[in-house]
Amino acid sequence: MKTIETKLAPKFTCRGVSVHYGEFRALHDIDIDIADRSVTALIGPSGCGKSTLLRVFNRMNETIPDARTRGTVLMDGTDIYAPSIDPVLLRTRVGMVFQKPAPFPRSVYDNVAYGPRLHGLAQARGELKRLVEKSLRRAGLWEEVKDRLSLPAPSLSIGQQQRLVLARALAIDPDVILMDEPASSLDPIATARLEALIEELKKRYCIIIVTHSMAQAARISDKTAFLHKGALIEYDQTDRIFTNPSDTRTQDYITGRFG
Amino acid sequence: MSDPVPFYMLVIVGALMVGAYRIVYGRAARLVVPNLPGPSAARAQPRHHARLAAALTGLVGVGIYLTGLSLRGPIPSAGGDGLWLMALIVIPALPIALSIANVRPDFAARTHVERMAETGLMLLALVALLTTFGIVASLVFEATLFFRDVSIIEFLFGTQWSPQTPIRAGGTGQSGAFGAVPVFAGTFFITLIAMAVAGPVGLMVAIYLSEYASPRTRAIAKPAIEVLAGIPTVVYGFFALITVGPAIRDAAAWLGADVATQSSLAAGLVMGVMIIPLVSSLSDDVISAVPQSLRDGSTALGATKSETLTRVVFRSALPGIIGAFLLAISRAIGETMIVVMAAGRAANLSANPFDAVTTVTVQIVALLTGDQVFDSPRTLAAFALGLVLFVITLLLNIGALAVVNRYRIRFE
Numbered sequence: 001m002k003t004i005e006t007k008l009a010p011k012f013t014c015r016g017v018s019v020h021y022g023e024f025r026a027l028h029d030i031d032i033d034i035a036d037r038s039v040t041a042l043i044g045p046s047g048c049g050k051s052t053l054l055r056v057f058n059r060m061n062e063t064i065p066d067a068r069t070r071g072t073v074l075m076d077g078t079d080i081y082a083p084s085i086d087p088v089l090l091r092t093r094v095g096m097v098f099q100k101p102a103p104f105p106r107s108v109y110d111n112v113a114y115g116p117r118l119h120g121l122a123q124a125r126g127e128l129k130r131l132v133e134k135s136l137r138r139a140g141l142w143e144e145v146k147d148r149l150s151l152p153a154p155s156l157s158i159g160q161q162q163r164l165v166l167a168r169a170l171a172i173d174p175d176v177i178l179m180d181e182p183a184s185s186l187d188p189i190a191t192a193r194l195e196a197l198i199e200e201l202k203k204r205y206c207i208i209i210v211t212h213s214m215a216q217a218a219r220i221s222d223k224t225a226f227l228h229k230g231a232l233i234e235y236d237q238t239d240r241i242f243t244n245p246s247d248t249r250t251q252d253y254i255t256g257r258f259g
Numbered sequence: 260m261s262d263p264v265p266f267y268m269l270v271i272v273g274a275l276m277v278g279a280y281r282i283v284y285g286r287a288a289r290l291v292v293p294n295l296p297g298p299s300a301a302r303a304q305p306r307h308h309a310r311l312a313a314a315l316t317g318l319v320g321v322g323i324y325l326t327g328l329s330l331r332g333p334i335p336s337a338g339g340d341g342l343w344l345m346a347l348i349v350i351p352a353l354p355i356a357l358s359i360a361n362v363r364p365d366f367a368a369r370t371h372v373e374r375m376a377e378t379g380l381m382l383l384a385l386v387a388l389l390t391t392f393g394i395v396a397s398l399v400f401e402a403t404l405f406f407r408d409v410s411i412i413e414f415l416f417g418t419q420w421s422p423q424t425p426i427r428a429g430g431t432g433q434s435g436a437f438g439a440v441p442v443f444a445g446t447f448f449i450t451l452i453a454m455a456v457a458g459p460v461g462l463m464v465a466i467y468l469s470e471y472a473s474p475r476t477r478a479i480a481k482p483a484i485e486v487l488a489g490i491p492t493v494v495y496g497f498f499a500l501i502t503v504g505p506a507i508r509d510a511a512a513w514l515g516a517d518v519a520t521q522s523s524l525a526a527g528l529v530m531g532v533m534i535i536p537l538v539s540s541l542s543d544d545v546i547s548a549v550p551q552s553l554r555d556g557s558t559a560l561g562a563t564k565s566e567t568l569t570r571v572v573f574r575s576a577l578p579g580i581i582g583a584f585l586l587a588i589s590r591a592i593g594e595t596m597i598v599v600m601a602a603g604r605a606a607n608l609s610a611n612p613f614d615a616v617t618t619v620t621v622q623i624v625a626l627l628t629g630d631q632v633f634d635s636p637r638t639l640a641a642f643a644l645g646l647v648l649f650v651i652t653l654l655l656n657i658g659a660l661a662v663v664n665r666y667r668i669r670f671e
């Protein structure tokens with residue numbers, strides 16, 4: 001079954017990726033290809049290594065002192081763990097929305113403008129303002145905060161903060177967006193809006209999303225990876241995973257028998 | 260009259276409290292509590308009844324003790340302390356009896372304990388407040404006496420400080436010139452020099468410790484730096500006097516200038532070194548307390564470590580850093596020993612760091628030591644200096660608090 005995205009060269013190619021936290025092996029020998037212009041969902045029980053795998057793609061695991069990553073990760077055919085790659089630059093191309101929203105202790109506006117200011121993305125007058133508005137609109141937060149852009153971001157509700165950090169990531173216009181349970185605190189309307197956004201974003205970006213909602217994974221993703229105890233158990237087209245999984249553990253997980 | 264204060268009576272009060280606790284606890288433990296639905300006073304545990312009894316007994320006991328103590332003077336000991344002792348032992352039976360009677364399922368002992376704790380804490384806070392108030396009141400009182408002799412205008416704006424030498428012969432007797440400007444200027448100048456050293460260095464040390472040092476380095480370096488704060492100030496003064504002062508003098512001589520060993524620069528530099536750990540240790544604590552998730556958020560947006568530090572971490576830690584600076588400034592203003600030894604006692608009004616200057620605290624010591632009539636203007640001037648210093652530091656604290664609060668409210 002050949003689909004359009006498997007014909008394209010993959011955005012990421014992981015071979016034999018393992019991550020250790022000290023002595024603890026959080027990810028074991030992962031081989032996975034992530035297609036560009038598509039949504040890949042990572043599912044699995046809590047603690048199975050979904051967030052760890054997500055952080056492999058933007059080298060965020062390196063900020064954890066005793067974390068070690070092994071194996072090969074290619075992005076557009078380039079080894080992103082090669083010594084010549086600057087992780088700081090990599091992260092401007094691979095954006096990330098964390099599991100726990102952590103807005104900076106600044107205003108809503110300054111939070112979204114943080115990345116663009118850092119990288120000098122908006123030079124002309126008024127351009128930054130437009131960029132901030134555009135990012136907030138895409139994240140579905142604009143209507144709620146347009147009159148209070150100078151409000152300190154930490155005083156937003158958790159659901160609003162989750163969309164704010166999404167807007168913050170969108171503002172630097174990365175090629176890849178990693179989302180770690182971006183809808184965990186969103187109401188159904190905001191979730192639907194987020195899913196619509198993901199649908200739109202995938203026309204241009206590569207999106208990898210961690211979710212605990214089977215329904216959400218089924219709705220929005222093209223391919224789904226099921227992780228269990230640090231191993232990649234099954235990785236296939238989403239409809240196949242949800243209708244006819246080949247591993248009983250996947251079957252058990254998606255039907256809610258464990259995890 | 261000069262009988263020793265009978266502290267042993269307090270021991271009796273303590274014993275009574277323990278007794279009350281035990282008795283009531285025993286009673287309450289045997290109390291059959293019907294399992295009432297809904298929030299009910301019956302939910303009180305035996306310990307609540309017992310604590311209430313002990314507190315009540317203690318309150319009555321201490322009350323009798325204090326009453327006895329105050330009556331001892333006016334009423335010459337009729338039967339020695341016997342009557343007093345008897346009252347102390349007998350009267351607390353009342354609160355104990357009351358507490359026993361209150362051991363009922365419908366008595367809200369738990370609520371009362373809560374209220375008691377609240378009142379107790381409030382009283383303690385009040386003690387601290389009253390103490391401060393008392394100190395200020397005595398300062399104000401003595402300062403008022405001083406301002407009867409010396410005009411407040413002269414004191415606040417005069418630039419001549421020589422309390423020892425009478426300048427108006429036959430005038431107000433022994434008084435000299437009491438223009439406090441040079442003294443305050445000296446204080447702030449030395450504080451400024453000290454902060455110019457301790458501020459940047461302390462902050463850099465804090466940033467290094469919290470952001471760049473390995474956990475092992477940090478574990479060794481932090482206590483090592485904190486040792487600096489433990490060195491007695493007189494040792495610092497010594498160091499300033501025999502090492503730093505001469506070094507400055509020699510350096511100036513080498514450049515062709517002739518300066519004294521005692522200078523505000525020597526005092527300020529050494530004081531700065533002394534307060535480095537105050538700034539670094541507290542700043543390190545607040546910088547380390549900035550959540551990792553904030554740093555990660557910035558890193559994931561493609562910020563470098565130093566960008567994250569200046570744009571996110573530092574900003575989040577700002578209230579704490581201001582607090583650290585403030586503490587360091589208070590310490591510098593209050594420091595006396597280093598200044599006496601390294602900057603001299605001469606009240607020069609000079610912004611030249613090589614001149615000898617004096618500070619408020621040094622002058623207070625100078626004014627209050629030696630043979631002096633206690634109500635001479637010279638002695639009273641010490642209180643006036645103290646009062647003005649107090650007002651200035653108070654304003655400083657209020658100002659800094661306002662800044663801190665602004666950030667707290669907006670960003671936490």
Ligand SMILES: Nc1ncnc2c1ncn2[C@@H]1O[C@H](COP(=O)(O)OP(=O)(O)OP(=O)(O)O)[C@@H](O)[C@H]1O
Pocket residue numbers: 021024026044045046047048049050051052053064099
């Ligand atoms: N910083 C860390 N130090 C040590 N161990 C870690 C660290 N982060 C994660 N782990 C461990 O690695 C394993 C995988 O963690 P990870 O956060 O990737 O799980 P997850 O699949 O995202 O779980 P969840 O769904 O609960 O978010 C867990 O067992 C966890 O305890």
Ligand SMILES: [Mg+2]
Pocket residue numbers: 050051052099180
């Ligand atoms: Mg996770």
